[in-house]
Amino acid sequence: MNTELSGVILTFLLTVLLAYPLGMYIAKVFSGERTILDFMKPVERLIYRISGVNPSEGMDWKQFLKAMLTINLLWFVYAFFMFLFQGHLPLNPDGNPDMTPDLSFNSAVSFITNTNWQNYSGETGVTYLTQLFVITFLQFVSAATGIACLVAMFNGLKHKTTNNLGNFWQILTVTTTRILLPICIVIAVLLSFNGTPASYDGKDAFIGLQGDTVQVSRGPAAGMIAIKHLGTNGGGWYNANSAHPLENPNYFTNMLEVIAQVLIPMSLLFALGFYIKRRKFANVIFGIMTLGMLCLVIPTIITEIHGNPEIARMGISQATGAMEGKEVRFGPAASGYWSIVTTIISTGSVNSMHDSSMALSGLMQMLGMLVNGFYGGCGVGFLNYFIYIIIAVFISGLMVGRTPEFMGHKVEAREVKIAALVTLLSAFIIKGGLAIACYTLLHYSNADWAFKPSGWLNNSGFHGFSEMMYAVTSANANNGSAFAGLTGNNIFWNALLGIAIILGRYLPIIGPIAIIGLMAKKKYVPDSAGTLKVDSITFGAMTFGVILIITALSYFPPLVLGPIAEYLSMHH
Amino acid sequence: MKKHLLPSLMLTIVFVVICGGLYPLLISGISKFVPGSGKGETLMVNGKVVGYANEGQKFTLDKYFWSRPSAVGYNAAGSGGSNKGPSDSAYLKQVQANIDTFMVHNPTVKKEDIPADLVTASGSGLDPDISVQGALIQVNRIAKERKLAPEQMLALVNAHVEKPLLGMFGPEKVNVLKLNIVLDELKK
Incomplete structure (x- = not known):
């Protein structure tokens, strides 16, 4: 068989093979059972003592959210000022400048929310200090925040009736010390053995074979690249992200990085099954999510291997597939696979430039972010999927004409209202943001701004529209990947995307936690003959149907104007 | 909010030190043993x-x-x-x-x-x-x-x-x- 396809298949199989035992381990960590990393206990006790945290003190859903939001606000303030003054601070061997206030705002928001949208270039826009002490730090704790919120949901589902969703600070701490840090150390060491830099030296310079003087950006990148994937963050050390040959040196590291980004979202599903002792429920969801992923991956890989029809018309060979924006060492199959994985997972790192993907692949990438729940980001992926579940429970209840239950708790008007609002919110942010951008471009394209809107787009026609749609979609989904031709570093896009990111992060976390908090407080209703079987394949298919319908109804019009129109114009 | 502020502040400081300071230093130290010594x-x-x-x-x-x-x-x-x-x-x-x-x-x-x-x-x-x-x-x-x-x-x-x-x-x-x-x- 073709070595490129076998590489993709092996990558996926290895992911599942690693995610299953990791899920078992994660369930043990959060239920306080013995694990092999118990030697971390003294470190954790020290952290609790310094911070004045009582790890066994439970929180109800409101306290939990308050603790989460307070620390996130603190991180924002810290990150904003660090970016703003980075040029004047130490650990800046390349002499990179301060960020402007609007760029600081956008970057701070982007990293506290696990988004990692970057309106700067890694080589020139940040310093080693901000790369490590702001970005790497936030890549750990923003991932841990998402996971902590999911564990709160686990706790709500596990107990028959409870107010206690766990202690946010305790979960945040053990997520970092027991899960993220140990795995990251392994990944980072493997990366550095394959050629990713890890030393603190600044730029190097040499004279190449043809006599050109070349400057080379380096830096302590390996550690950041490990957590960037494991924590589904996605922000690159270098501008070209994981297409950069130092950030992703060979096919092995490519497999490592793409496995790392799916690992935790997938293993959290298995962990759910072990933790609440409903393995079948988790397995069915895993099946549905995998089906969703395949629906997006297969057309993308086929299209990319097939090559660009416009270039085929020029009469050259398409044996290596569509290669614009791609690296030879990965090829079109692994690049196509990565582009879907990174968009369904909310990582947003890239090993090829999505802006240069074929029109159909661009459509699939956007669909991945619009659904945002096939595996999904660290923790938040399942929270998003949970909203679809609640809608499916509600519709099922309407069909049989009784108040539906989910795992022994009645789902009533309040919960359904919250779920509906969260669903509508995404459509509102994406289409609202896109409308503002299009209106501004159309009516103020030559406005007297520091950066004129007429300079925003790198592509003409339908693809130019896709660049803007991709940006707001990526911001709302907290994804961070881009059709990077869009010039985003100006006040308009820094502000618009920053606001979309904030709304797209916190409301879809607050909603599900509120639902689970409200439900968990209710009286437990034991299973009866009329109970909706949420771990059946029928209910899984029902949820899949809900996802299809909501996505199609919400986003079909803008998708037609962008990638679908481009596809049709190329295949006339 | 006030009750949450102090633990949040201290946890932030602790994790900035661990994740931003110690962890990259460790990786950098290990990378001294790879070809190109991490550069x-x-x-x-x-x-x-x-x-x-x-x-x-x-x-x-x-x-x-x-x-x-x-x-x-x-x-x-x-x-x-x-x-x-x-x-x-x-x-x-x-x-x-x-x-x-x-x-x-x-x-x-x-x-x-x-x-x-x-x-x-x-x-x-x-x-x-x-x-x-x-x-x-x-x-x-x-x-x-x-x-x-x-x-x-x-x-x-x-x-x-x-x-x-x-x-x-x-x-x-x-x-x-x-x-x-x-x-x-x-x-x-």
Whole structure:
């Protein structure tokens, strides 16, 4: 068989093979059972003592959210000022400048929310200090925040009736010390053995074979690249992200990085099954999510291997597939696979430039972010999927004409209202943001701004529209990947995307936690003959149907104007 | 809020130190033992660094194997791709121009043998590799330029083909810089 396809298949199989035992381990960590990393206990006790945290003190859903939001606000303030003054601070061997206030705002928001949208270039826009002490730090704790919120949901589902969703600070701490840090150390060491830099030296310079003087950006990148994937963050050390040959040196590291980004979202599903002792429920969801992923991956890989029809018309060979924006060492199959994985997972790192993907692949990438729940980001992926579940429970209840239950708790008007609002919110942010951008471009394209809107787009026609749609979609989904031709570093896009990111992060976390908090407080209703079987394949298919319908109804019009129109114009 | 502020502040400080300080230091320390000691692996000619093994550089002279087009001119301190969509007319003109240039410098090559990677820009602008086909179709030009036998050149390219991972996973490729360094040594 073709070595490129076998590489993709092996990558996926290895992911599942690693995610299953990791899920078992994660369930043990959060239920306080013995694990092999118990030697971390003294470190954790020290952290609790310094911070004045009582790890066994439970929180109800409101306290939990308050603790989460307070620390996130603190991180924002810290990150904003660090970016703003980075040029004047130490650990800046390349002499990179301060960020402007609007760029600081956008970057701070982007990293506290696990988004990692970057309106700067890694080589020139940040310093080693901000790369490590702001970005790497936030890549750990923003991932841990998402996971902590999911564990709160686990706790709500596990107990028959409870107010206690766990202690946010305790979960945040053990997520970092027991899960993220140990795995990251392994990944980072493997990366550095394959050629990713890890030393603190600044730029190097040499004279190449043809006599050109070349400057080379380096830096302590390996550690950041490990957590960037494991924590589904996605922000690159270098501008070209994981297409950069130092950030992703060979096919092995490519497999490592793409496995790392799916690992935790997938293993959290298995962990759910072990933790609440409903393995079948988790397995069915895993099946549905995998089906969703395949629906997006297969057309993308086929299209990319097939090559660009416009270039085929020029009469050259398409044996290596569509290669614009791609690296030879990965090829079109692994690049196509990565582009879907990174968009369904909310990582947003890239090993090829999505802006240069074929029109159909661009459509699939956007669909991945619009659904945002096939595996999904660290923790938040399942929270998003949970909203679809609640809608499916509600519709099922309407069909049989009784108040539906989910795992022994009645789902009533309040919960359904919250779920509906969260669903509508995404459509509102994406289409609202896109409308503002299009209106501004159309009516103020030559406005007297520091950066004129007429300079925003790198592509003409339908693809130019896709660049803007991709940006707001990526911001709302907290994804961070881009059709990077869009010039985003100006006040308009820094502000618009920053606001979309904030709304797209916190409301879809607050909603599900509120639902689970409200439900968990209710009286437990034991299973009866009329109970909706949420771990059946029928209910899984029902949820899949809900996802299809909501996505199609919400986003079909803008998708037609962008990638679908481009596809049709190329295949006339 | 007030009750939450102090633990939040202290936890933040602790994790900034652990994740931003200690963790990268640990990785940096371990990387002292890898090739290139964590600074990136370099290639030397006559005791001088001529490039990074993993990073492509610009090759446009007829006597060298050409690298792929780069949207950033192989600037290793400012990576990036063209970010051009597949149907953009200005972009398609650029590709056509790349094909024409290649044909002019390689008159013996048939157009349908040119692989797409040789006329399209990579994602990083620093792609160190070209496809095997991309190297093979340059053999005649270089053999003529350097007055070497094409058979000798073919053998050289074949010796530098990097096989897929474990022979089974991923594409085959040729590292342009490594090949060109050997090419220069051949002349002596």
